[in-house]
Amino acid sequence: MNHQVLFPIIELLEKNNIKYALGGSGLLYYLNLIGSVNDWDITVECPKDKLVKAINGYDWEEQRSGDYPFASQYRLSIGSHNIDFIGSFAFYAEDEVLKLPVSVYGNWDGINLSSPEIWYIAYFLMGRKEKARLILSYLKENKVKVNELLIRDLLKKDSLNNEIRQEFKLLIQ
Incomplete structure (x- = not known):
């Protein structure tokens, strides 16, 4: 899949001041950790109605969200473009909800990329250990690219898994 399909969508998000970051297999592909993209996972921080208004010209549909281990507020998909929007990215962890911020790692042809640290946690909590291990x-x-400030903020969360916590501590030593 070609990431250029995202350009008009990203333009709409930015025009509507919606904080976003591309993650999932798109991020893994950008980092040269996998050879192809399954779909485009875009995390957003905005009320659902604001996103709906922004993507109104597209044939979108609401997907199931909040089923364990996922605790995100909503998920909308544009099937024709293989895009999933995840609103307020979160997981159930350690008997609590672990909210993951939209944290930007870098830019790919004008598209905000999510911090790998966020997707390491996400894949770990989804049970996708191989993808977590790759990240x-x-x-x-x-290590020069590790977001120490983000990791320090994440380490403050009680709901952060102990194994993730230990790996993060090693990254910032």
Whole structure:
């Protein structure tokens, strides 16, 4: 899949001042950790009605959201473009809800990319251990790119898994 399909959508998000970041397999592809993109996962921080208004010209539909381990507020999809919007990205962890911020790592042809640290947590909590391991290896090999401030903020959350907590501590030593 070509990331250029996202350009008009990103333009709408930015025009409507919606904070967003591309994650999932799109991020893994950008980081050269996988060879192809499954779909485009875009995390957003805005009320659902604001996103709906922004993407009104597209044939979108609401997907199920909030089923364990997911605790995000909503999920909207544009099937024709293989895009999933995840509103207020969150997971059930350690008997609490772990909210993951929209944190921007960098830019890919004008598209905000999510911090790998966020998707390491997400994949770990989804049980997708191989993808979590790929991201953790990337972070260990590219310590200069690790977002220490983000990790320090995440370490303050009681709901952060102990194994993730230990790996993050090693990254910022």
